[in-house]
Amino acid sequence: MIKINKILILLLMIIFNVVIFTACWDNKDLTEKAFVTAVGVDRTAEGKVQLTLQIVKPTVMKAGEQGIPEEEAFWVFTTVGDTIFEAAKNQMTAVNRKPFYNHADLMVIGEEFARDGIMDALDFWERNHEPRLGSDIIIAKGTTAEEILKAKSDMEKIPSLHIKSILKNSKELAKVKKVTIIDVLKQLIQPGVSPAIGAIEIVEKEDLQKIEDMKIDSTAVFKGDKLVGWLNAAQTRGLLFIQNEVRNAVYNVDNPLNKNKKVAIEILDSNGKIDAQIVEWKLILSIKIDAVGNIADQQGKGDLTTKETFKKLSRDVENAIKTDIKDVLSIAQKEYKSDIFGFGEVMYRRHFEYWKQIKDDWADIFSNASIEIDVNVKIRGTGIIGKPSEVR
Template identity: 35%
Template structure:
């Protein structure tokens, strides 16, 4: 569907860009579907663009990727983009960019110097997904090929969007990314794209699109592991699905998979004996998706045990995210500062200059309520006779 839409857009350009005093002919532009920005050792910015080749979108050439990656350097992103236009087929059009990848080298150095271009340019697409590379360059990400879609950027975008089913990364659009970057007292957290099987993967199936990276200001400081990542998503209420694997009642060596169907997440702050407490309330509902024991777990007693195990797992994941933010990074990754500002403005004014320190020393209260809706199509599993 996305490929057909993109092809229609390309055709429409030929129709709407005629008869105008400032028209741009279709053969004078190159449509970028992905942009990557790396920072080189000489402080130059390296900008890569994955460009669509319309002639390769023909059905008889479906086995071949219909894109080509161009790369250019510049002292600024704008300068590098203009240089890209001199080696590609005309000016780079970014109005249909699916994903923007910020290279690891860039995020370590600081991203303020490059974001202005994407915020200022009138062609920028606010729904573009923003990720950062991990262990490889942004150019390496754009160079990976797809065996599932002739446009690799669309394949990557689909994987990112489907991550809601496993809750292993964060989906952030360019619009929300800029909003979060400019938010007073907020710290940026981005999803990562790394190498899953080799130092320089050739195919998208070899990429690892999972995990998060935390920022302090405009600089990335550390990665969140899978447990911390899902804990962060619980706190922020950004989980839409996923699987919880817990020990089976009566046999800790056997496992049980629970599907997350619905959650309600609420963040709050309160003062107890004049001390700040950070509060997270979670309500979760799910189904039994798989069990390894032959015991009937549909009884009220068994279901209560399962709900308690889910409760413990969710609490531990949230606790891991808090420990990472408070004790290791000492940075408020969750926007609790905003809650304090709105609820206790006088207090926040007193501690605003040292908010991260206050955040790191605050107590945490985690309240989790879980419920099992059903056991699927069966109650008790099949038992060998």
């Protein structure tokens, strides 16, 4: 019995020491490491690399266990170097802690840096073991990454979390091209496709900038790794239909039974496919979209549940989707000459021998190619009511 008690006491002492030393190690981790939540990369006027880190305050992390801290929950530090790695090392002199990138799940790249080419930034991210390749990446339109990461948020203690939430919600509504770093890297090394990356811009310039003063509803277009232009919200939606990334969207079309009134059609799902065929050595590119939707909102009077009105609404939504697709094709082909859709990738995979002959001229071939568009929309319901209620 005495021997058993001694063993139990020894086990308790071991457990106690493990808990104490683990707690001390965690505390040391918090105070000696700077936990990075977001990274920004810019080009200075002198041509150097400027690196901006958004870092969680360790005192706030510890205080958060007991209650909501009153002080700001983050720091923003900016350093400069000839390379990103040098700028990252210089952060240690500014932060006085070792930056820890394991929690960095957002990269913001300034417009000027993106126009020079983003591969340098991605190489640093890919080469080091700490950063996550699954982190979101976004381009700062008309501003710097530093300005974006310095902005505060009324919704989140850590502003980068607010940006990520907007990205997620906007993607679900087909308003932004949400991509990760690994997505972009794959496209850069894959023949026949150039990246398209979501963009964030400041709508209202304030002395104390906030995330609420910004919007995320446009897309940065790349040719190779260089930024060449932008897509607006409607063109972005067209791109997402082509790339089979629309799971929810809203189109407002005319009420066929009530002039000057609108009907909101909610797209509930869609399937987008692209194809490239060689017929008698002639290139034929095509896009096919199948979508289903519901009547989500009706202005004005009238029974929209008839077969004829369903057909009319379906045709109107089909035409609206075609317009978005034609707009994005036009700007990508004629203005940017960039295949962000992946037609070249289809050629590479399915018609490799033909691709080898045309790959060096693909930008010109793509920009002059005619593309067939087929859109089919099925309206399948009206919500939980048929006709709208009438006021007596």
